[in-house]
Amino acid sequence: MSETISEHRLTQLKALEAESIHIIREVVAEFRNPVMLYSVGKDSSVLLHLARKAFYPAKIPFPLLHVDTGFKFREMYEFRDWYVKEVGAELIVRRNEEAIAKGMNPKDYGVARCCGALKTQGLLDALEEGGYDAAFGGARRDEERSRAKERVFSMRDEFGQWDPKNQRPELWNIYNGRIHEGESVRVFPISNWTEMDVWLYIREENIPIVPLYFAKERPMVERKGLLIPYYEDMKDQLLEGEEPKMIMSRFRTLGCSPCTGAVRSDAATIDDIVIEAAAAKRSERETRIIDHGSNSMEDKKKEGYF
């Protein structure tokens, strides 16, 4: 073999992958009962892929938890059920049934209340019910300015809350996983990945993602500058003057259907998406209503939002 020393270099994606796998393994080594939050989006797909790599040839040694709001896109449910089965993972689905039974929705109660009940409370209840002491999430620091300050091992008190002013220093690749009874950690193995890294990695590794990420002619309604996908059962929810139209479009991020907009795009393949992401002038979270408002993400995180 003619391999020279200078060939012992990892590309930045492989270096990020190695770091993420190290983090995932540390959690399994140091925590009693970890769980991986699975939101069905592209970052979740990458996280799940990394977990498979970390434990190969064994199966992933923890369950996936999907905190469902009941408002996800139809394609997300289909994809979730297919992909989880495909990789042989255990999936737990939890919903805040009490709030759902009361008819919680963003239109009547406002986005903040709806998110608080269906996502934050739903998550906190599910974590408590499962007795999980560590929960993996696919959040990245480049997404939002308060996330830029969050540790990889992010401590939560017994109420599931984050104290941004009192975070544990994190040194080298040594993670302190010691917690008191009742406390837990949220762990973000892809903290150091950017949106671009996620797309490039999905391309390089052929990771399956929800088809809504790829551009297609879809029935859409335009509302407040956002493109909202239209399904037949939404007829009653149309506002005055709204008319569904076929629009070539795709999603940059996936959340709940009433609160996540699509963008006009011709990017029908993963290569197209990378090219589009490279040229993007606006961040992916711009299409997420939840982020708008002065401290919104930080406030939500303090309350326990993922």
Add this chain to the structure above:
Amino acid sequence: MTEFNFKLSQEIELLRLVTVGSVDDGKSTLIGRLLVDTKGAFEDQLLAVRKKKGQTHVASAAEIDLAMLTDGLAAEREQGITIDVAYRYFATPRRKFIMADCPGHEQYTRNMVTGASTANAAIILIDARNGVMPQTKRHTHILGLLGIPHLIVAVNKMDLVNHNQAVFEQIRAEMQEYCARQGIRDLICIPMSALNGDMVAVRGEHMDWYEGQTLLETLESLSVMDDIDRKPFRFPVQLVNRPQTPDLPDYRGFMGTIASGTVRVGDEVMVASTGLTSRVEEIVTFDGNLEEAFAPQSITLTLSDEIDISRGDMLVHPTARPNDTRDLVANVCWIGDEPLTLRKKYLIKHTTNTAKAMVASIDFRRDIHTLEKMDADELAMNEIGQITFRLQKPLYYDAYKDNRLTGSFIIIDTFTNNTVGAGMIV
């Protein structure tokens, strides 16, 4: 649509950076400048912090409140200070940068240590009008202690001293002298004006007397090779993989991240603690078995013999064994609220191994202004000194100067569970 070079994107390397200095030195402006000039920030993120409400387009760094972009917490924006390390990401066609942006105030030294521990390079900001401040020396000392391979001194606000070369040369001479005293050799000084952009991404027109590279050119050309693949093989075991499935009933794989060196199939390996040896049978990854693996890859090893190995053990080559000791001597940067005191017991986490440790002696505290060794009974928050710990069991290690991963440890308070110290083994 813009061209995108897929081939080039697959060759991009990673450089981890730390930036130290206070907001007054123009740090936020510099970071904002780097983000804007390399497209590391999106238009909606910039518009969210624009100075004039109602503006729909951001043309230059001067139009936005750059500190608002970088200070992510509500408390920081309220108080106009930076409390915690923030991580920023930007890329050029050749490199991706992870930048830990650290607050400058003395009381936040602990955050600086956090940000600097993984960095390959540091940018130290100096306001050209003020010259080298005590804080600059403090930061430089810590960066030297943490073994950051490349230090870049950004002499900023040159526009406010009429781009005077003599001002720059004096700061450079002073920094070179201070660094030389500590054995820091790789020091690069760059004059710049982050506000106008001179010498950040472009040369500008005001400092023709400066012949070196711009900041961005420097960051793109620094060597990221720290030769960790050429150092002795160190493989701290994280977990033992035992699927116990019908296909793999007796499989035992040792999972970990290679801290340094390389390993090949057939290599004789030894458990550092017990001296037991075996041979590498397979190097397992999800993408197929490898013939050879190197730091910092995360892999799984199977061995040809059934020997006792568990989390916390380290696999090495028998020809290059690490040091071992129960009396651990280390430079310690104290980051706990309560001071480190003599005879107090802590936990230390070194690679994947956690052990009980007692403070046997506080050898000295380092006065970071004069660099002198001082007698001390304790180390308070943000102080640095040499400590000897007595360990409950032997530790297998390399000196920090030889190996950042097998030479470092964190100190954990057993009561609060907090991380209270950073140790670099002498």
